[in-house]
Amino acid sequence: MADKSILVVCTGNRCRSQMAEGWLRHFGGEAVEVASAGTQPKGVHPLSIKVMADAGVDISGHTSDHIDQHKDRRFDVAVTVCDSAKEACPVFHNAEQHVHHSFMDPDADLPPVELEALFCRVRDEIRDWAKGFVAAL
Numbered sequence: 001m002a003d004k005s006i007l008v009v010c011t012g013n014r015c016r017s018q019m020a021e022g023w024l025r026h027f028g029g030e031a032v033e034v035a036s037a038g039t040q041p042k043g044v045h046p047l048s049i050k051v052m053a054d055a056g057v058d059i060s061g062h063t064s065d066h067i068d069q070h071k072d073r074r075f076d077v078a079v080t081v082c083d084s085a086k087e088a089c090p091v092f093h094n095a096e097q098h099v100h101h102s103f104m105d106p107d108a109d110l111p112p113v114e115l116e117a118l119f120c121r122v123r124d125e126i127r128d129w130a131k132g133f134v135a136a137l
Contacts, residue, residue: 002033004137007075007095013038013064014045016081016103019123022052022059023130032134035075037067045107051119055127070094079133081126101129 010017021036041064078095106122
């Protein structure tokens with residue numbers, strides 16, 4: 001059984017929260033149970049899956065869930081990874097602790113090569129944050 005349960009919240013549950021879920025699971029192993037959700041879910045972005053796979057983390061089975069799917073579930077920590085999600089749900093009542101760390105939204109209108117580079121940069125920023133976050137648990 002996991003020591004800590006974490007819910008990662010973003011607006012679209014498409015990029016940042018999906019990558020954070022993947023990294024938190026990667027670094028936390030069996031000690032953490034992680035889910036992600038969005039205030040307006042839009043499906044997992046294909047580049048999120050690709051850049052995470054490039055880094056050795058498989059998120060291809062992730063789903064893009066609405067935060068209401070978790071309303072009856074208790075979490076130790078709710079993490080918002082975008083300012084919009086923080087404003088939309090500043091208090092997630094089912095979590096004992098709330099943490100906010102904003103990351104740039106990589107889902108931009110850029111040429112493919114630049115877009116993938118942006119996804120990689122955000123992936124690496126989330127990786128570095130997640131590693132420290134799990135170590136601090």
